[in-house]
Amino acid sequence: MAAKQQRQIHKRVSIFIFILILIFILIRGLLIPGLAMPVFSGPDNALERTAAGIPVYARVTIAAVGDVMVHSPQFKAQYQRETGLYDFTNNFRFIKPYLLQPDLALANLETTFGGEALGYSGFPRFNTPDSLADALKDAGFDLIVTTNNHTLDTGMSGVFRTIDILRERGLQVIGTRKPEDEKSYIVKESNGIKIGFSAYTFETPRV
Structure with a gap:
């Protein structure tokens, strides 16, 4: 019984450490230039938007x-x-x-x-x-x-x-x-x- 509880504790600790590492990677990517996920924008030659955000199609x-x-x-x-x-x-x-x-x-x-x-x-x-x-x-x-x-x-x-x-x-x-x-x-x-x-x-x- 004690061995089973110990395995559960190790499992929870492992998951917790994994989540911490994932959060660290995401924060690092946002703070360091060049590591952040690139933002892609579609072609703007056929679609523009007015000041009110209404799409205007060419x-x-x-x-x-x-x-x-x-x-x-x-x-x-x-x-x-x-x-x-x-x-x-x-x-x-x-x-x-x-x-x-x-x-x-x-x-x-x-x-x-x-x-x-x-x-x-x-x-x-x-x-x-x-x-x-x-x-x-x-x-x-x-x-x-x-x-x-x-x-x-x-x-x-x-x-x-x-x-x-x-x-x-x-x-x-x-x-x-x-x-x-x-x-x-x-x-x-x-x-x-x-x-x-x-x-x-x-x-x-x-x-």
Whole structure:
């Protein structure tokens, strides 16, 4: 009986010592810089709080348009006899106000800019005058999706030239990229919110 009581006393003493050690460690961590538990805060780019503590959420609006494609009757109708050039700006004049309202606007481009030397054409192999890129920029688009079933309509040279024409106008391209490009995606920041964009297609028919 005495042995049992002695074991219980040792057990209680051990628990008491353990609690003291634990308290000592916690106090030491709070008092010594660098040993305290780090305080993590979530990203403050999407959520702010007013003086009253009411959460205020940042918002981003995105407009997505597709498909932008130009059939033969369309590009022929945009030919300006006075200048000998093509002007597609009037194609977007009624939707331009809506494209300028959102923070970001993107379009799926279902044609290529293979160049005049290849001859402009509509379906089934689209090759459109470069001035369409000017019209896209003027309309308010920020990003252009270039991967779809018409990506290879003017071959690989057309793929790369399309990228160049769009980038020269200040438009960002997602879906296709040049060999020297490192990333297959684009990250845009708007109103303090970062948004990732990428694009894929299930087929690119042979030409």
